[in-house]
Amino acid sequence: MKPVIVVHGGAGRIFKEREEGCRAGVVRAALQGYTVLKQGGSAIDAVEEAVRSMEDDPHFNAGCGSVLNEKGEVEMDAIIMDGKNLNSGAVSAVKCIANPIKLARLVMEKTKHMLLTDHGAHLFAQTMGIPEVPGEKLITQRSRERWKKNLEPDSNPEEFQKDLGTVGAVAIDSEGNVACATSTGGLSNKLIGRVGDTACIGSGGYADNHSGATSTTGHGESIMKVVLARLILYHMEQGMSPEVAADTALDYMKDTSRGFGGCYCCQQAGEWAARFLHQADVLGYCRG
C-alpha cells in the first residue's frame, strides 16, 4: 500500500505576515512525517513526527508559539491514536513541556491510562525523564502581544482566535494502518485549566483501521459539542467518502453551534479529505 500523510496547521485565516512561515512549516512537517513512512515506519510514528515538527515551529499554536491563557502562560493539550488497536494517549493542561505529543505517546505506551492532566502529567513527565523547559521558551512575542491586546476592554478574543488553531496529522502506512495526532495551545486568554477538544478522544481525533483517521481543528467547545472526529468516522462507516463525511459533520456542527473549524481525514484505501468551514487553512500532504 502506498503511504499517505496529511498535515494541518490550524483552521482559520492566515495573516499575511505568517503565511510564508506557516506554509513552509506544514510542508516541512509533511515531509518529515512522510520520510518516516517511506523508511517503512508506522503511521503512528509518522503523525508523531509531523506534529513534533510543528510543535517546535513558532508559527503554530502548539508547543512553542502556543497562545497564552488568562494568566499569560502556555497550557497545552495533545492526543495520539493508533488505528490498528484503538490505543491512544493524551495529555491536558501541560506547561513547560516542549513536545506534548511525545508525552501523549508515552501515556499510551507506558501507562494503563489514556489521559493524564496538569500536575499528574508533569509528575509522569519527570518519571519518564522528560526535562521541563522554562515556560518563557514556549512564548513568542506574537503570543505575548495577542494576549495583551485581548486584555484590553474593547478586545475581541474570539475574532482574534480565528487566525489560529490546533495542528495535526493523519497518516496511512504501507501496511494499511491509520493513525492521528493533534496538539494545541488552545484558546487565547482561556481560563486556567481549560481543556478543549484536543485531549478528548473522539473530539480532537480518532483513528480506527476499520473506518479511518481524523484530526480536527477550530473552536474546541463547538467540536466537543458534536464529538466531531468520531462523528466523521461514523459517517465514513456508513459508506460516505471522507469528503462527504467531513462536510456532513461540519455542517451539523455549524447548525448546532456558531463555532468555526475543520477536519482532516483519511481511510485505509488511501482516500483523504481536508475540509473546513468559513476560512482557508494551511495544509500539506505527501502521497507515495
Added chain:
Amino acid sequence: MKPVIVVHGGAGRIFKEREEGCRAGVVRAALQGYTVLKQGGSAIDAVEEAVRSMEDDPHFNAGCGSVLNEKGEVEMDAIIMDGKNLNSGAVSAVKCIANPIKLARLVMEKTKHMLLTDHGAHLFAQTMGIPEVPGEKLITQRSRERWKKNLEPDSNPEEFQKDLGTVGAVAIDSEGNVACATSTGGLSNKLIGRVGDTACIGSGGYADNHSGATSTTGHGESIMKVVLARLILYHMEQGMSPEVAADTALDYMKDTSRGFGGCYCCQQAGEWAARFLHQADVLGYCRG
C-alpha cells in the same frame, strides 16, 4: 409527557456488606431526582440532584467514598449534559470538592468552556464561592483499606475495581428534554492526574433530545476507546431501541478491550434501558 429518571450506582458486583446501603442509596437518589421532575423541574436539574445525592453517600465511588489515587488522595471527574441544546460542563482531577457535579454544572453555565481541570478547576470553584472541604472528609475507611491492600505486592487492583464504578443518571422531563450526569472517583490506585471516561464528552455521557441520553460506568479506558456514550446514541439514531443499541455497543467494547462496563440510556419517547457486561449493577428508576 411522563417524566422518567434512571439512576445507577456503578457497574460490577456488589459485596454483601455494601449491598443494602447501595440499594438504599440509588433508590433515594432516584426519588430525589424524580421529585424535581414531578415538581416541573428540568431533566438537567433532576440528574444533577440524583448524582449530588450519590456523591454525598459514602457507599459510592463518587464524592465522599471515592477510591484513592496512588498517593492516597481523592481525585474526581464529573460531567453533565443538557440534551435540549447540547450544552455540557465537566471537571477532571478535582480534589477537596464535595460535589464535582455541581462544579461541572457551573462550568456549563458560567464559563465559555466545557471542561476545567485540576488547578484551574479549583481556581474556578473559588471564584464561584464553592468552599473546599478537607480531603480527609471525602475518604472512607473502606477506601483507605482498599488503597492499602492495592499497595501490597500480590494485590490485584483490577479485580478489586470490579466492585466499584461511576455513578450517574439519565432523565426525561415533562417537556421531553433529556439530560445525563456522571460522577466518579475513577480507578483505585490510579496515577495522579489520570482522567477517565467520565470527564470526556461522548465517553462518560452524552445527551441529545434528537436521540436520547446515556451515562456510562465501568473501566474508563475501555469506555474511552470506543467513545461509548456517543456510540450508543449513534445506534439509537439508526433506529435501534435503547436496549439493542446498548447491547450492540457493549459487545463492541468487549471485542475491542477486556474492560467491563455498563450503560444507562433513555430516549425522548420514554423508553429506557440499563445494560451491562459480566456483572449485576445497582439501579433505581422512577417513572411518572
